[in-house]
Amino acid sequence: MDNEQPTSPAEPAQLRYLKPRQVRVFRTPNGQLRATIEGERSVIAPRFLRALPLTDPDRYISLREAEPQGKEVGLLRHWQRLDRESRELVQAELDRRYLYPVLKRIVSLENLFTAAVCVFETDRGVRKVTLRDVRDNVVYLGEGRILITDAEGNRYDIRRLDGLDARSRTLLGQIL
Amino acid sequence: MGNYVGGAAPAAGALPQHGSRAAAPRRAAAGRRHRRRGDCLLVNVEVPEEIRQAAAALAPEAELRLAAASDLGADGRYGERWLVLAGERLLVLAPAGTQPRVLVDLPLKEISEVQVENLVGGAMLQAVVDGRKLDVISYSNALAKRFGRVRGQLDAVAKGKPIPEAAEQPDRCPVCGLVLGENTRACPRCMRKGAVLRRLLQYARPYRARLVLVTLLMLGAALFGVAPPYLTKILVDEVLIPRANGYLLGWLVAGLAVTNVLSTLLAVWRSRVAAWVGGRVSFDIRAALYEHLQWLSMRYYDRHPTGTMISRLSQDSGGVQNFMADGLPWIASNLISLVVVTGALLWLNWQLTLLVLIPAPVVSVMGLALWRRMRQAFFRNWRSWGRFHTVVHDTLSRTKIIKAFSQERAEIERFKLRNADLFGTSVFAEQTWATFMPLIGLITSAGSLLVWYFGGRIILGNEGLSVGGLMAFLGLLGMLYGPINVLTQTAQWVTRALTAAERIFEVLDAEALEYNLGQGLTKSVVGEIEFRNVVFGYEKHQPVLKDISFTVERGQMLGLVGKSGVGKSTIINLLCRFYDVDEGEILVDGVSLRELDLAAYRSRLGAVLQDPLLFSGTVAENIAYGKRDASPEEIMAAAKVANAHEFIVNKPDGYDEQVGERGDRLSAGEKQRICIARAILHDPAILILDEATANVDLETENAIQEAIGRLIAGRTTFAIAHRLSTLRNAHHLLVMEDGKIAEYGTHEELSAQQGVYSRLLDIHHKTSLVKAVDG
Numbered sequence: 001m002d003n004e005q006p007t008s009p010a011e012p013a014q015l016r017y018l019k020p021r022q023v024r025v026f027r028t029p030n031g032q033l034r035a036t037i038e039g040e041r042s043v044i045a046p047r048f049l050r051a052l053p054l055t056d057p058d059r060y061i062s063l064r065e066a067e068p069q070g071k072e073v074g075l076l077r078h079w080q081r082l083d084r085e086s087r088e089l090v091q092a093e094l095d096r097r098y099l100y101p102v103l104k105r106i107v108s109l110e111n112l113f114t115a116a117v118c119v120f121e122t123d124r125g126v127r128k129v130t131l132r133d134v135r136d137n138v139v140y141l142g143e144g145r146i147l148i149t150d151a152e153g154n155r156y157d158i159r160r161l162d163g164l165d166a167r168s169r170t171l172l173g174q175i176l
Numbered sequence: 177m178g179n180y181v182g183g184a185a186p187a188a189g190a191l192p193q194h195g196s197r198a199a200a201p202r203r204a205a206a207g208r209r210h211r212r213r214g215d216c217l218l219v220n221v222e223v224p225e226e227i228r229q230a231a232a233a234l235a236p237e238a239e240l241r242l243a244a245a246s247d248l249g250a251d252g253r254y255g256e257r258w259l260v261l262a263g264e265r266l267l268v269l270a271p272a273g274t275q276p277r278v279l280v281d282l283p284l285k286e287i288s289e290v291q292v293e294n295l296v297g298g299a300m301l302q303a304v305v306d307g308r309k310l311d312v313i314s315y316s317n318a319l320a321k322r323f324g325r326v327r328g329q330l331d332a333v334a335k336g337k338p339i340p341e342a343a344e345q346p347d348r349c350p351v352c353g354l355v356l357g358e359n360t361r362a363c364p365r366c367m368r369k370g371a372v373l374r375r376l377l378q379y380a381r382p383y384r385a386r387l388v389l390v391t392l393l394m395l396g397a398a399l400f401g402v403a404p405p406y407l408t409k410i411l412v413d414e415v416l417i418p419r420a421n422g423y424l425l426g427w428l429v430a431g432l433a434v435t436n437v438l439s440t441l442l443a444v445w446r447s448r449v450a451a452w453v454g455g456r457v458s459f460d461i462r463a464a465l466y467e468h469l470q471w472l473s474m475r476y477y478d479r480h481p482t483g484t485m486i487s488r489l490s491q492d493s494g495g496v497q498n499f500m501a502d503g504l505p506w507i508a509s510n511l512i513s514l515v516v517v518t519g520a521l522l523w524l525n526w527q528l529t530l531l532v533l534i535p536a537p538v539v540s541v542m543g544l545a546l547w548r549r550m551r552q553a554f555f556r557n558w559r560s561w562g563r564f565h566t567v568v569h570d571t572l573s574r575t576k577i578i579k580a581f582s583q584e585r586a587e588i589e590r591f592k593l594r595n596a597d598l599f600g601t602s603v604f605a606e607q608t609w610a611t612f613m614p615l616i617g618l619i620t621s622a623g624s625l626l627v628w629y630f631g632g633r634i635i636l637g638n639e640g641l642s643v644g645g646l647m648a649f650l651g652l653l654g655m656l657y658g659p660i661n662v663l664t665q666t667a668q669w670v671t672r673a674l675t676a677a678e679r680i681f682e683v684l685d686a687e688a689l690e691y692n693l694g695q696g697l698t699k700s701v702v703g704e705i706e707f708r709n710v711v712f713g714y715e716k717h718q719p720v721l722k723d724i725s726f727t728v729e730r731g732q733m734l735g736l737v738g739k740s741g742v743g744k745s746t747i748i749n750l751l752c753r754f755y756d757v758d759e760g761e762i763l764v765d766g767v768s769l770r771e772l773d774l775a776a777y778r779s780r781l782g783a784v785l786q787d788p789l790l791f792s793g794t795v796a797e798n799i800a801y802g803k804r805d806a807s808p809e810e811i812m813a814a815a816k817v818a819n820a821h822e823f824i825v826n827k828p829d830g831y832d833e834q835v836g837e838r839g840d841r842l843s844a845g846e847k848q849r850i851c852i853a854r855a856i857l858h859d860p861a862i863l864i865l866d867e868a869t870a871n872v873d874l875e876t877e878n879a880i881q882e883a884i885g886r887l888i889a890g891r892t893t894f895a896i897a898h899r900l901s902t903l904r905n906a907h908h909l910l911v912m913e914d915g916k917i918a919e920y921g922t923h924e925e926l927s928a929q930q931g932v933y934s935r936l937l938d939i940h941h942k943t944s945l946v947k948a949v950d951g
Binding site for chain 1: 248252253254255293295296297298300308309311314316317318320354355480552555556559562682
């Protein structure tokens with residue numbers, strides 16, 4: 001229903017890619033996160049967002065200004081090439097922001113037909129989850145990748161269905 | 177949810193303010209004991225002893241004012257951390273044996289604000305200290321609601337404001353603690369499969385008498401069914417082997433003929449009655465389902481793709497119909513013949529009978545294994561159908577775009593993929609079936625070999641079985657394994673039907689919006705609207721509207737202004753009560769929207785939307801959509817006011833002109849005016865106007881403008897405004913930014929300020945210039 005008001009100079013027409021050499025991320029003595037683009041500007045409390053969090057999480061990191069305006073300063077194609085301190089801080093920021101767990105194994109599954117109570121082993125530990133309307137809450141991304149959202153709004157990432165052990169696949173087969 | 181009860185009568189023309197009008201919240205009586213500068217409620221009550229002690233050690237003498245557990249540890253892994261407000265200190269504690277680790281220790285007085293940063297898959301509670309945001313505690317989406325309330329309370333405490341009430345809403349099954357879906361109250365663990373079957377049979381209850389008749393007919397048919405083998409026995413033993421009693425031959429054959437005819441007649445009668453009952457039951461279920469679908473909230477529709485809804489209505493109810501009309505009677509009649517035949521067999525020779533029953537357990541066990549496999553296979557097949565429908569629906573309803581981007585081939589490929597998936601899953605299901613069934617058949621046929629061998633020995637040994645007896649036995653045996661085979665098919669019937677029924681019940685159990693809460697409308701709506709501290713998000717943890725308060729007086733027009741995605745349409749959605757607010761409330765003539773009779777309220781609402789939605793039917797039917805009993809005079813009068821009468825009468829079929837599917841046979845300007853006529857005829861007290869920016873020629877544009885001008889006169893109007901003229905005409909403008917009210921005032925007031933509105937106006941002028949130049 002919303003109608004886009006044409007906002008003319010809101011965004012430049014071209015993406016800007018930042019070179020790893022240009023960018024330095026550090027903490028100021030009072031603990032504030034900061035990023036400098038060499039010879040250009042300094043960004044206070046920058047945010048680092050993945051442009052393709054599912055399909056290409058390790059590339060295309062968007063370096064952004066702090067909220068609420070929060071415009072993109074530039075994209076980092078290969079943030080791993082930043083200097084060590086910067087890299088660690090970016091990694092920490094990404095770890096802080098992206099909380100979706102990756103499913104490793106299904107420990108148990110109680111099939112209640114319209115719902116299922118599962119114990120998931122994930123990269124973040126073991127958790128008991130309730131799945132509801134399972135078939136409506138599953139996204140198939142192709143190549144065996146599946147995202148399942150539980151009844152409480154948490155999402156679990158199955159990177160490769162055939163990467164799971166046979167038992168987990170059988171259990172999953174009961175509900176998918 | 178904050179429930180603000182009573183409160184002062186809404187002040188006329190109240191300006192939007194943040195929080196200050198947060199009305200005195202109704203305090204829980206328990207909280208009254210220590211009311212100081214803000215007493216909090218404990219969010220989870222059971223605080224572990226070591227956490228209590230640790231908090232007490234850090235803040236001696238201080239009372240525990242708030243405590244909430246997070247489900248994530250400091251490292252982002254699952255774990256437990258406690259957010260505790262002890263006296264004047266905000267603490268985060270991680271359990272670690274008897275001595276919890278202190279992760280955060282902030283003096284309350286340093287905190288100026290408490291915020292939530294939405295992360296991906298969770299969120300972070302942050303405290304603003306010296307203008308800097310400090311991370312306090314993170315949590316997963318599961319706790320978004322809880323920490324949303326914690327944030328509200330802490331923020332109020334930090335700012336020294338009254339604390340909003342925070343009762344935790346139960347979203348778990350009270351019996352087993354299972355997390356319940358947002359739109360359903362039924363706990364699937366406490367409601368098991370037997371219950372699904374029973375519930376299904378409930379629908380057959382009104383037709384009990386017919387069901388009794390069906391059962392009696394089945395019993396009769398079964399009894400007539402065992403007569404032929406018995407007659408055969410007499411034929412062989414008394415006539416054929418002794419080569420005597422020739423007079424009996426004719427009678428016996430006649431008897432065979434009569435029993436055959438009778439059992440056939442009974443079977444026909446039975447099937448006809450059963451078909452009626454089955455059809456009728458699924459008719460009732462479809463009716464209940466469709467009716468329920470109409471009353472479900474928009475939130476439900478947001479979450480469930482239309483494709484799966486359609487397949488529930490058509491495929492699933494079809495599955496239930498098959499089961500009720502064919503499956504269930506079939507199973508029942510076979511059960512009855514099984515009992516009758518077994519009885520007859522035992523009567524003929526009980527030792528031999530026990531022998532041939534040996535394969536029965538094997539058959540049952542195999543049936544069970546099959547049951548499980550088939551269920552899974554059919555589930556997959558059903559899912560493929562759902563996705564197939566989605567793709568077909570997607571593409572067929574977007575033909576123009578596909579053609580415009582010449583994506584026909586890609587769409588064909590996409591379809592092929594779904595089609596192949598459907599092919600795969602149905603083949604899998606059918607092949608599984610095709611493999612297991614003959615195996616079961618093979619095992620059951622082993623029984624007749626046993627009869628030939630052991631029965632033959634009994635005859636040879638002259639031990640009480642005649643040749644006729646053996647023939648009858650073999651005949652009956654055929655009738656025994658038939659039902660057993662069928663009963664293994666029960667797996668398929670029951671599986672298909674129960675999964676279909678489950679899915680239907682799932683929808684039926686989804687909670688419909690409560691339409692008739694409270695006392696309803698005592699007087700007709702005059703249209704004074706107040707939004708009071710409204711917080712709302714389509715996803716409960718992501719607020720789209722953040723603490724919105726404003727008032728629109730009766731008959732006034734409010735223009736909603738802002739970039740796309742700031743929440744203008746959301747305000748409209750809430751006003752229509754397509755969704756319920758998460759916090760705060762909406763008052764209509766001083767009464768909470770939740771307490772109004774929804775149907776009566778909506779009947780006083782009218783809308784002219786940007787995308788004019790018409791139903792297939794005639795022009796007249798579309799105009800009269802909100803008032804089905806309108807007379808032709810009324811319809812034409814409304815069309816006239818809407819500047820639509822002229823073009824309608826010019827159509828070959830005038831008001832009886834078919835508008836085509838979704839009104840495709842009319843132009844954009846025509847559709848707009850029909851929608852306006854519809855709203856005029858409906859005569860709403862509250863009008864929602866989402867202006868179209870559709871490119872229509874100037875003359876049409878003027879005609880529409882004029883019609884809208886006539887429509888809004890005297891009605892409380894919410895306009896999502898794009899045209900300058902509308903902005904000027906509005907009594908007040910509400911400029912929104914990021915889910916909040918950025919500015920509020922008249923057009924003149926706001927254009928004088930150097931704010932968001934004047935910026936938007938600039939852009940507007942520029943783009944209109946561009947348009948004018950582009951022509």
